[in-house]
Amino acid sequence: MRLELGKINITDIQFAEESKIDNGVLYVNAEELKPLVLEDEKIKDVYFDIARPGESVRITPVKDVIEPRVKVEGKGGVFPGWIAKVDTVGSGKTYALKGMAVVTAGKIVGFQEGIIDMTGLGAEYTPFSKTLNLVMVCEPIEGVKQHDYEPAVRKAGFRVAARIGELARELVPDETVVYETQTFKEGIDKYPDLPRVGYVCMLQSQGLLHDTYVYGVDVKQIIPTIISPTEVMDGAIVSGNCVSACDKNPTYVHQNNPVVEDLFAQHGKTLNFVSMIITNENVYLADKQRSSDMTAKICRMLDLDGVIITQEGFGNPDTDLIMNCKKIEAEGIKTVIVTDEYAGRDGKSQSLADADVAANAVVTGGNANQLVILPKLDKVIGTLDYVNVIAGASDHTLREDGSLEVELQVITGATNETGFGRLSAR
Amino acid sequence: MSKIKVVHYINQFFAGIGGEEKADTPAELHKGEVIGPGMAFQKGFGEEAEIIATIVCGDSYFNENIDKAKAEILEWVKDLAPDLFVAGPAFNAGRYGVACGTIATAVQEELGIKSMTGMYVENPGADMYKNKVYILETRDSAAGMRQAVKSMTAFALKYGKGEKIGASVEDGYMNQGIRVNFFEKERGSARAVKMLIAKLNDKPFTTEYPMPVFDKVDPMPAVKDMAHAKIAIVTSGGIVAKGNPDHIESSSASKFGEYDIEGLCDLDESTHETAHGGFDPVYANYDSDRVIPVDVLCDLEKEGVIGKLHTKFYSTVGNGTAVASSKKYGAEIAKLLKADGVDAVILTST
Numbered sequence: 001m002r003l004e005l006g007k008i009n010i011t012d013i014q015f016a017e018e019s020k021i022d023n024g025v026l027y028v029n030a031e032e033l034k035p036l037v038l039e040d041e042k043i044k045d046v047y048f049d050i051a052r053p054g055e056s057v058r059i060t061p062v063k064d065v066i067e068p069r070v071k072v073e074g075k076g077g078v079f080p081g082w083i084a085k086v087d088t089v090g091s092g093k094t095y096a097l098k099g100m101a102v103v104t105a106g107k108i109v110g111f112q113e114g115i116i117d118m119t120g121l122g123a124e125y126t127p128f129s130k131t132l133n134l135v136m137v138c139e140p141i142e143g144v145k146q147h148d149y150e151p152a153v154r155k156a157g158f159r160v161a162a163r164i165g166e167l168a169r170e171l172v173p174d175e176t177v178v179y180e181t182q183t184f185k186e187g188i189d190k191y192p193d194l195p196r197v198g199y200v201c202m203l204q205s206q207g208l209l210h211d212t213y214v215y216g217v218d219v220k221q222i223i224p225t226i227i228s229p230t231e232v233m234d235g236a237i238v239s240g241n242c243v244s245a246c247d248k249n250p251t252y253v254h255q256n257n258p259v260v261e262d263l264f265a266q267h268g269k270t271l272n273f274v275s276m277i278i279t280n281e282n283v284y285l286a287d288k289q290r291s292s293d294m295t296a297k298i299c300r301m302l303d304l305d306g307v308i309i310t311q312e313g314f315g316n317p318d319t320d321l322i323m324n325c326k327k328i329e330a331e332g333i334k335t336v337i338v339t340d341e342y343a344g345r346d347g348k349s350q351s352l353a354d355a356d357v358a359a360n361a362v363v364t365g366g367n368a369n370q371l372v373i374l375p376k377l378d379k380v381i382g383t384l385d386y387v388n389v390i391a392g393a394s395d396h397t398l399r400e401d402g403s404l405e406v407e408l409q410v411i412t413g414a415t416n417e418t419g420f421g422r423l424s425a426r
Numbered sequence: 427m428s429k430i431k432v433v434h435y436i437n438q439f440f441a442g443i444g445g446e447e448k449a450d451t452p453a454e455l456h457k458g459e460v461i462g463p464g465m466a467f468q469k470g471f472g473e474e475a476e477i478i479a480t481i482v483c484g485d486s487y488f489n490e491n492i493d494k495a496k497a498e499i500l501e502w503v504k505d506l507a508p509d510l511f512v513a514g515p516a517f518n519a520g521r522y523g524v525a526c527g528t529i530a531t532a533v534q535e536e537l538g539i540k541s542m543t544g545m546y547v548e549n550p551g552a553d554m555y556k557n558k559v560y561i562l563e564t565r566d567s568a569a570g571m572r573q574a575v576k577s578m579t580a581f582a583l584k585y586g587k588g589e590k591i592g593a594s595v596e597d598g599y600m601n602q603g604i605r606v607n608f609f610e611k612e613r614g615s616a617r618a619v620k621m622l623i624a625k626l627n628d629k630p631f632t633t634e635y636p637m638p639v640f641d642k643v644d645p646m647p648a649v650k651d652m653a654h655a656k657i658a659i660v661t662s663g664g665i666v667a668k669g670n671p672d673h674i675e676s677s678s679a680s681k682f683g684e685y686d687i688e689g690l691c692d693l694d695e696s697t698h699e700t701a702h703g704g705f706d707p708v709y710a711n712y713d714s715d716r717v718i719p720v721d722v723l724c725d726l727e728k729e730g731v732i733g734k735l736h737t738k739f740y741s742t743v744g745n746g747t748a749v750a751s752s753k754k755y756g757a758e759i760a761k762l763l764k765a766d767g768v769d770a771v772i773l774t775s776t
Contacts, residue, residue: 124609195626197622197626258613258614258615258616259615259618259619261615262613262615262616262618262619263619265619266619266623270623271622271623271626305626306622306625306626307622308615308618308619308622310618334622334625334626335622336618336621336622336625338614338615338618339635341605341635343604343605346604347604347605347606348603348604348605350638351605351635352635355637355638356637357637359637360633360637361621361622361625361631361633362633362634362635362636362637363614363617363618363621363634364614364634364635365614366607367605367606367607370607408607416614417614418614418615419613419614419615419616419617419618420613420614420615421613421614422609422610422611422612422613422614423607423608423609423610423614424593424607424608424609424610424614424617424634425593425605425606425607425608425634425635426593426594426595426601426605426606426608426634
């Protein structure tokens with residue numbers, strides 16, 4: 001599959017009468033976007049705000065982060081199963097608005113929404129302090145349950161991101177990158193001497209607000225399957241989950257999956273990037289066994305020499321991670337796993353809930369339990385009403401001087417387990 | 427800012443007093459003196475830190491009079507009230523490493539004074555104290571002095587000034603079993619791809635999180651019938667036939683040896699010696715039964731307490747030998763013993 005990704009660099013976002021992209025500046029008419037959000041009767045109100053890198057702004061509670069994209073050539077459209085129909089995506093041409101993101105925030109959905117600080121210590125830990133953020137702060141109608149409200153906010157985010165992406169349809173990209181994978185036979189013929197490498201992407205599916213969707217399908221319901229790594233660039237996988245902010249994969253991370261990018265960078269040089277394999281992290285033992293068996297079997301059937309396995313979430317999914325690793329290694333396929341750690345605030349505890357000697361090549365995104373003090377910032381987009389109850393916070397979080405005492409857990413993307421950031425631990 | 431005041435601890439060898447024969451030198455305080463490796467440290471410190479005293483102590487003295495030596499040295503350090511206590515570097519000298527670890531830990535824990543040392547990763551002092559005090563990793567012998575001084579000096583200044591100490595890989599100290607966050611130069615995905623390429627090409631790579639695995643060996647059930655049991659001796663004390671025919675190294679042994687003792691009931695300086703470089707060999711060479719009790723076992727065989735003393739013993743040098751090597755030799759020796767119908771083994775170390 002071949003996808004041309006055209007990058008349009010956004011250098012500022014401003015509110016204006018007319019929504020458009022001009023000379024790298026995104027102009028947004030918020031009044032035009034509002035009805036798009038309020039289409040869903042579960043959302044009572046919404047307001048938009050802009051947070052720029054370096055500003056003294058804290059966004060919380062953050063639910064999802066999305067990169068606006070538009071499909072300009074080829075089958076299907078962005079966010080298949082949500083915005084576009086379910087045609088297979090990942091080929092043709094797609095434009096992405098780089099340097100910006102749509103952030104959904106507002107009244108809490110679960111307990112695992114996050115914080116994005118645009119300056120100070122917190123900004124060092126979140127990748128989204130470096131993006132211009134168009135924040136949509138949603139307010140639910142009275143009495144709506146979390147599991148009803150979560151899809152409402154999720155889908156509203158995709159509608160807004162897709163609408164903004166549309167503004168780029170007629171533009172000329174600043175840069176174009178071509179991503180191309182071969183079919184299995186073509187790949188073997190073209191790169192007979194290169195090791196065959198796959199990417200096993202574990203998707204959060206513990207349920208109860210811990211869900212991910214692929215082409216609109218709840219990942220709890222899938223058995224592991226293969227997809228082209230270019231499909232994720234068109235939004236084939238989206239986040240619907242409220243796992244701790246530090247190591248959940250916002251939709252933005254799926255669209256810009258760093259393992260996909262870095263394997264493509266080596267494709268045809270040091271390795272042959274054969275396929276991406278998606279699997280789930282269900283809580284039942286039978287599901288874990290079935291999924292890890294299937295994943296190992298697919299790796300074997302693809303004649304892979306090596307795979308990178310990434311995780312999402314922690315604790316219970318650690319067992320899926322280790323099962324996948326063990327079973328794939330048992331097939332004679334070399335693995336590297338990417339995870340993060342919960343080693344306690346003092347760093348002295350065992351980092352994972354499961355361990356095996358087969359997991360001898362580990363990349364870590366750092367210890368999520370590390371305590372940090374985030375300074376008081378001038379402006380809050382959203383609300384601090386929930387800051388003491390989100391995962392990684394405590395009764396002592398909001399301090400008298402307005403600073404926050406929190407674990408890294410609360411910071412969106414801080415210890416990402418696809419290797420999105422540079423944080424690590426020893 | 428005033429200079430960081432440093433007290434330096436070294437053994438008799440690095441103080442120029444003498445080697446093993448002077449290892450019983452009692453602790454000495456040299457106020458205002460910079461001795462041995464201290465000179466290089468002082469040079470590296472420049473104007474930022476000053477060694478205000480050097481404490482010298484024989485390795486045997488320290489280890490054999492541990493409470494007394496510790497109390498004496500702590501008293502001196504307390505009076506000197508330095509900002510930082512530096513011990514060593516001890517490289518792969520076992521007793522010196524243990525002394526450095528012990529005293530550095532005591533200074534830190536009992537006096538609340540910042541403390542550090544340096545040694546080779548396989549020095550027994552490293553495992554004993556790396557979780558308690560900062561231990562900078564050095565090479566295995568004094569040939570690595572320049573490097574050791576460089577890394578220890580840089581760490582000492584950073585630590586002494588109260589700057590934040592980063593993760594072990596950043597600042598070169600041995601991992602303390604505490605997970606410390608830091609920012610890598612490359613993002614995780616790029617590190618994962620690199621690691622996979624290395625793994626695929628059988629090139630070395632270092633995992634960022636070693637899985638907790640413990641190599642636990644369950645002891646065998648007790649021998650029920652000693653009177654009919656065949657007993658063998660295995661040692662890491664380095665006892666070999668006279669002249670060390672297998673050339674077993676005095677440190678970091680690359681092999682083990684098999685030696686015939688059929689008909690021998692006493693080992694002496696005409697028949698055996700030790701190849702071990704980690705202890706004073708005089709008494710082991712004079713009477714190797716001190717390390718492997720052939721004489722006593724021979725008696726027990728005659729008395730019918732044990733069935734038979736196996737006619738071969740196996741020996742290697744434990745000094746500076748990697749756990750992985752030891753494990754390999756152990757497995758090979760076990761196979762040979764089993765083939766010879768040995769029922770039980772007496773393991774001795776030094």
